[in-house]
Amino acid sequence: MMYRAKLKRDLDRWTDMGLISKQAAEAMIEDHDGRAGNFNIGGVLLMLSAVLVSAAILLLVAANWQAIPRLVKVSCLILLIWGFHGGAAFCLAQGRQASGHALLVLGAASFGAALSLVGQLYHLSGDLLDLVYLWIGMASLSCVLFRSGAMAAFVGVLALGLAAATLDQFDFSWTPETVWTPPLLAALVTCLALFTGNIRVQHISGLLILGWLGWIYAEVMQSGLAMVYVALGVAAFAASALPLLARYMSVQIAGFHGLLLAAMGLFILNIDYDHGLSLALVAVTAVGISIVALVLRGRHDGVVRALAYLIFAGEILYLSFTTIDSLLGTSGFFLIAGVIVALLALGVSQMEKLLGTRKRPMAVEGRGRS
Template sequence: MAISIGVKKQIARWQRDGLIDETTAERLRKDIDGRGHGLGLGGILAVLGAVLLGAAIVSLIAANWELMPRLVRLGLIVSVIFLGYVGGAWRASLGDRIFSEALYLIAAITFGAGIALVGQMYHLSGDTSDAALLWVAGTMVAALFLRSRVLTSTSVAISGFYLFASLEPVASDRWSYLWLVPVLALICAGLVWYTKAQAARHFIAILLITYVFVVRFDLDNGAILWVAALLGAALFLVDALRSRTTQRLTGWSEAIGGYGFVMLNIALVFQFDEFSEGVTNQVIIGFAILGCSIAGLALSGHRNLAVRWSAYTVFSLEVLYLAFQTIGTMIGTAGFFLSAGILVLLLAAFVVRMERRLQRKNPKREATA
């Protein structure tokens, strides 16, 4: 709601300044009203309440687990799952997008807890990763049939839980996550397209970036970092050089470039640790990171806010790190604070000048940012 109000204020200002006529302004306002406002604060609170309520239900059942007969235990779990999914579908049929999703989430949480509790009750063989895999499979099926956006996002979150559960030494199939996580991400991507769960796309991107670096440390293979850096650079350049084509094909050009840029810089930072033994290596990797930051600003900083602020952050932190690594050990406390203050002010001046230049390069983007 707050975002749409802000956009409407911008439309009013554009109309007042003569940038658009009254007909165009009215069409823009109708388009905003027709698209809805997403979950908003009420939806976020409903989802948070659903998580807390699901946790309360699970805790209540678990606390009295030994006092209940087996049939009662199963009946409670199945009842909560049934009421959550059926009640959510009923609310959705009435046009309620908020509480229907909240009920779906309660059912999904109860399903995951039920897997663990039933496995404990019947002493079923398996480990946490097997339970997580069953949990994500059931949630994906529910998301497909109910066409639920929150269940799609939940499926991605559980896939991340499966990734880390698979790292346990006692996992039955220790290395299956290497191919299962990409498959789960691909299925989730299909659910995103089917359910129009736009927010879940960000979760998938975060999941894949996390997966790359988990694989690197799990396999202890530094070459994976170079592959991640090249892949990140490729995604960034696709958005920077072919943004219109990428937007037309995916509808997500700026986010692709932003996440690619982040992955490139994270890979270089980890490579910094790999080659941190010599000063020469530190300087080489450090300048590579600074070069990537400047390239990000030059190529797409004027139109991609994610790249822009990521570049500012990485550039500033890297400059501070290199400065204090080289001169920090040669000065006292007062000299440290003096040099730090001067350096931060210089960085602030750099950011201010860069912002003015980027605003002149793309004023329309800044007007709507």
């Protein structure tokens, strides 16, 4: 909705400037509104309903209601699984995308409930991780067969739960399961997001990787690793701003999480180096990263802009608290930082004006030739 409002304002301005006709502007708005990926409150409500019904099914199975015979319980869940998936196939074939994806979520939830119920009733060997592995596998298969973005998100939620359960079951210790499960799950979620076109699900992959890297640092506790996080995060973010890569939304999401990784590394370094020259270097690095982020992607990406502001403000506030015993030193740092940022702002604004004056004559010349 925010993008539509901005698009409408830009089209109105371009129409007033005579760059496009009113009919062309209206056609662009109609095309935007007609695309299936746009916000639809009916589809959102259907998905919320599917989530609530799924929770009800899972809780009912967890209660293991004794008044219902075993055979009836299992038969009902099998019917629900096939019924929801059959209904999803019918709705998708009829073009009812929201209903189809909601039914797929219900079918996947019913499958997980069936796994839990069978384990309860027949006391099958195995643990929670085995159940969730099988659940994720079948949900991924459903996602691929129906090419459902909603199912990609469902798999992502299961992946978060599985990663947390794996770390908890092995007491956050260094084992093959804890080392390899989160990155493999992140790769699975990313592949499903790209395959289904629901690129926003890739944010879940980023959260999995960030949590995994945070756990690795908690095991190692070396400042050098935090520096590596900062370097890798900045490199990933800078790569996402390259013209050849910036057009891809998946790359933009990866760059945003790279900036988050750099912020996490800076947070750790601020804890490890809380005084002296080391603290000053960390502070300068944090301010520099926030400025670079604003220059590279801050103009067109509100989320990156907000994160850059947060890094800058957090570092400044942290410095003010850690150097409170030396107000003169803090004042001097703020003065120098303010002058540097002001000079950078002046230089960037002059560059933008210069580029703008060069582009306008070219645009006018192009219209004159046409």
